[in-house]
Amino acid sequence: MHAGDLAQPCTTLPWDCDALEAARTLAFGTDPHLVLVAADGTPRRVLHGTEFIRLVLPEFVVAQPGLTALYGLDGPHRLKETLAGRRIGPCLAAPASRPLVVAPSATLTQVMLALVGSGSQLVVVVSRERxxxxxxxxxxxxxxxxxxxxxxxxxxxPALERSTPKNP
Structure with missing residues (x-):
């Protein structure tokens, strides 16, 4: 079996898509993440909901969590205000590392090694042509x-087998 056989469909959006559209797609879609792609289809980032939640929090609250009790947070209003009329790329925090990418022909062992070596929870399976x-x-x-x-x-x-210790 190869990566292309095990890959699950996922939602992709262009890197320069509307930020509010991306947030809504993530919030109301079926995937727990979005794959943001460049104009040529190359994955640029895997986006999780926590990145949008972070946009709701002012930097001083993130830097000093003790201030959260003093800060009244209108999260939904602030998120919509932060995202309205913006492109998703510039809204995101400092550049994250590129997503882990494998070819459809990668073996499952290669996928496992890639995951373990990167500490990532997922790989993006990408087919390339020219x-x-x-x-x-x-x-x-x-x-x-x-x-x-x-x-x-x-x-x-799977039926889990119990191993019985053998007495010498």
């Missing part, structure tokens, strides 16, 4: 574990 890229989907660490632990044939939950 000057363009297409996101095939994502594989999360959870997806990999479920695949590895599922019984042959993939039917039902």
């Amino acid at each position: 000057d363009t890229a297409e996101v095939v989907g994502v594989i999360t660490a959870r997806d990999l574990l479920a695949h590895v632990l599922s019984p042959p044939g993939g039917q039902g939950e």
Whole structure:
């Protein structure tokens, strides 16, 4: 089996899309993350809900968490105000590292090594052709574990075997 076989579809949005649209897509969509892509389809960032939540908090509250009790927070209003009329790229915090990317032909062992080596929870599976890229989907660490632990044939939950200590 290869990465392309295990990849789950995911929502992608252009890097320069409307920030409020991206927040709404994440909030009301089915995916817990969005893959933001460059004009050529190359993944630039995997976006999680916490990045939008951070936009609600003023920098001084993030720097001094003890001030949270003194700060009245109108989160929904502040988030909409912060995002309205802006592009998602400039709204994001300091540059994050590029998403972990593998080819559809990568073996599952290669995907595992990539995850372990990066500390990431997911890889983006990307098909490349000449000057363009297409996101095939994502594989999360959870997806990999479920695949590895599922019984042959993939039917039902795996039967866990109990090992019985042998007395010498």
